[in-house]
Amino acid sequence: xxxxQLLDMTVNSIYGEEKKVLKELDQKLAPYxxxxxxxxxxxxxxxxxxxxxxxxxxxxxxxxxxxxxxxxKGNLIESTVCDTGKGSRLQPVQDTDRGWGLKLIQNFVxxxxxxxxxxxxxxxxxxxxKQLQSSMMEV
Amino acid sequence: xxxxxxxxxxxxxxxxxxxxxGDITKTSGEKILKCYQGEEGLPNNAKxxxxxxxxxxxxxxxxxxxxxxLARSLNHFDIRAFSLSYHYEKxxxxxxxSKFMKFYPSEWAAIEG
Numbered sequence: 448x449x450x451x452q453l454l455d456m457t458v459n460s461i462y463g464e465e466k467k468v469l470k471e472l473d474q475k476l477a478p479y480x481x482x483x484x485x486x487x488x489x490x491x492x493x494x495x496x497x498x499x500x501x502x503x504x505x506x507x508x509x510x511x512x513x514x515x516x517x518x519x520k521g522n523l524i525e526s527t528v529c530d531t532g533k534g535s536r537l538q539p540v541q542d543t544d545r546g547w548g549l550k551l552i553q554n555f556v557x558x559x560x561x562x563x564x565x566x567x568x569x570x571x572x573x574x575x576x577k578q579l580q581s582s583m584m585e586v
Numbered sequence: 587x588x589x590x591x592x593x594x595x596x597x598x599x600x601x602x603x604x605x606x607x608g609d610i611t612k613t614s615g616e617k618i619l620k621c622y623q624g625e626e627g628l629p630n631n632a633k634x635x636x637x638x639x640x641x642x643x644x645x646x647x648x649x650x651x652x653x654x655x656l657a658r659s660l661n662h663f664d665i666r667a668f669s670l671s672y673h674y675e676k677x678x679x680x681x682x683x684s685k686f687m688k689f690y691p692s693e694w695a696a697i698e699g
Contacts, residue, residue, distance in 0.1 A: 462612060498646060
């Protein structure tokens with residue numbers, strides 16, 4: 448089964464840009480019959496990965512790009528989010544103020560991994576994936 | 587792209603309904619904290635705090651952190667949240683907000699308990 452490219456876009460490192468990604472993904476998922484809650488949970492995790500890239504990866508420097516790719520293979524949706532930062536920084540909750548992003552990602556997707564590219568432009572990427580259930584079985 | 591958070595208060599006897607409209611994110615945090623910091627604060631005779639999420643379409647981890655601070659500061663109130671979508675209610679459970687508040691499907695259900 449071939450993967451379908453749902454999204455391949457770049458946003459600036461400004462808070463709120465992650466909502467552009469979610470809006471685009473909403474439109475791309477509209478023709479499919481997946482459970483709404485599964486899609487919403489994936490979107491929450493994707494937003495958190497984007498925020499991590501904006502805030503920690505690109506240090507909120509607006510001109511630095513965050514690249515988002517989303518693919519669908521059958522019922523498996525997978526997203527790769529890359530920024531120009533270095534090193535792992537998805538940290539667990541340290542106090543009550545911040546750090547909930549990782550916990551939400553862990554709870555709302557089936558798997559997540561990170562990797563660093565060693566090409567000329569070093570990129571830090573987070574990959575998340577989730578099996579979406581069909582809404583056709585809800586009748 | 588972010589939708590500014592608007593907060594309005596309605597008092598019904600010893601109940602205060604806090605109507606939230608917009609996004610709950612890092613940028614809306616200060617407004618959320620004002621709920622207990624006095625400037626637009628809660629009446630002294632209030633006992634029950636009802637949080638209306640019907641017009642909230644986006645909550646992220648930075649916003650949730652402010653809600654946790656709010657809930658911790660107001661834990662002497664009977665806090666009830668209503669009209670939360672399923673995935674955000676699940677989010678609230680994951681981060682432990684369910685220790686501070688109960689969830690209801692509607693305003694009526696929240697008031698009736």
